[in-house]
Amino acid sequence: xxxxxxxxxxxxxxxxxxxxxxxxxxxxxxxxxxxxxxxxxxxxxxxxxxxxxxxxxxxxxxxxxxxxxxxxxxxxxxxxxxxxxxxxxxxxxxxxxxxxxxxxxxxxxxxxxxxxxxxxxxxxxxxxxxxxxxxxxxxxxxxxxxxxxxxxxxxxxxxxxxxxxxxxxxxxxxxxxxxxxxxxxxxxxxxxxxxxxxxxxxxxxxxxxxxxxxxxxxxxxxxxxxxxx
Numbered sequence: 001x002x003x004x005x006x007x008x009x010x011x012x013x014x015x016x017x018x019x020x021x022x023x024x025x026x027x028x029x030x031x032x033x034x035x036x037x038x039x040x041x042x043x044x045x046x047x048x049x050x051x052x053x054x055x056x057x058x059x060x061x062x063x064x065x066x067x068x069x070x071x072x073x074x075x076x077x078x079x080x081x082x083x084x085x086x087x088x089x090x091x092x093x094x095x096x097x098x099x100x101x102x103x104x105x106x107x108x109x110x111x112x113x114x115x116x117x118x119x120x121x122x123x124x125x126x127x128x129x130x131x132x133x134x135x136x137x138x139x140x141x142x143x144x145x146x147x148x149x150x151x152x153x154x155x156x157x158x159x160x161x162x163x164x165x166x167x168x169x170x171x172x173x174x175x176x177x178x179x180x181x182x183x184x185x186x187x188x189x190x191x192x193x194x195x196x197x198x199x200x201x202x203x204x205x206x207x208x209x210x211x212x213x214x215x216x217x218x219x220x221x222x223x224x225x226x227x228x229x
Contacts, residue, residue: 001048007060007103015100016068017060017107018044020051028139028229029108029116031101031131032059033124035202036082038070042204046121053221055228056112060104062097062127063089074205086123098134101127105137115139117228119220121201122147125165126154133157140164140227142220145171145198150178155185163189164223166216171198192219 002020009015018039030050034043039059047057063070066088072078089097101118108116117140120128125146132141134157142164148154149165163186167179176193183191194200194216196209201216 001051002044002057007058007100007107009099009103011099013065013100015060015064015103017058017104018047019059019111020044020047020057022051022054022056024054026056026112026114027054028056028114028224029105029112030055030057030224030228031104031108031116031118032057033101033118033120033127033131034059034062035122035124035199036086037072037074037078038063038082040071040073040204042202043121046119049217050119055117055224056108058104058108058111060100062100062124064100065089065092065097074199074202097127098130101131102135102137105131105135109137115228117141117224120144120146122199125149129154129159129163129165130157132159132161132163140224142166142223144201144216145174147173150174150182155182159186159189162223162227164220165189165191166201166219167191167193168196168198168200168212169193170196173198190219190223192216 050057119142125143129149194212196212197207199207200209
């Protein structure tokens with residue numbers, strides 16, 4: 001359904017991105033932000049799903065600056081390798097990959113001719129939260145089990161657009177106490193929790209929870225329908 005293109009960030013860096021286009025005129029654009037496993041089959045399927053729902057979906061390769069062409073499996077070696085690339089990205093001088101996300105937002109706006117939302121998963125959830133606080137041109141942001149976004153430093157940020165956040169109640173990486181603290185620190189956000197594990201949205205993982213994934217997606221689509229188009 002989709003194809004890879006090159007985006008160009010503000011500093012001239014080319015960033016690969018998977019783009020999925022709807023059958024008709026786009027309702028708007030959605031930037032899909034990867035986990036630590038790259039723009040793999042699952043992330044491409046998420047982008048394809050948003051395209052089927054009428055959005056122009058763009059999934060930028062967030063490891064491009066440290067390792068192009070990353071596509072990892074949901075295994076212990078995949079986790080270990082992905083964490084190496086994430087650590088390298090985190091060490092980039094500011095603005096780091098935020099300029100790559102800005103390029104994706106700008107592209108989605110130009111190509112769709114409408115408003116733009118962003119959705120991210122795990123590490124991508126954290127980046128989506130930061131995007132809601134730092135980037136221009138967004139209308140809404142959705143995060144799924146955003147690793148790190150419930151820390152005090154991240155909760156001190158202020159979102160410029162409406163935010164919806166999905167968390168897993170059985171998440172071994174994100175304590176529920178920190179999720180509750182996030183909700184208190186940012187009461188404007190729509191925060192939902194599910195009786196599921198980290199990664200519940202991904203049907204390529206053992207943690208996939210069909211019921212939770214379906215409900216979270218329905219909520220995300222309604223949210224984007226309200227704020228993006």
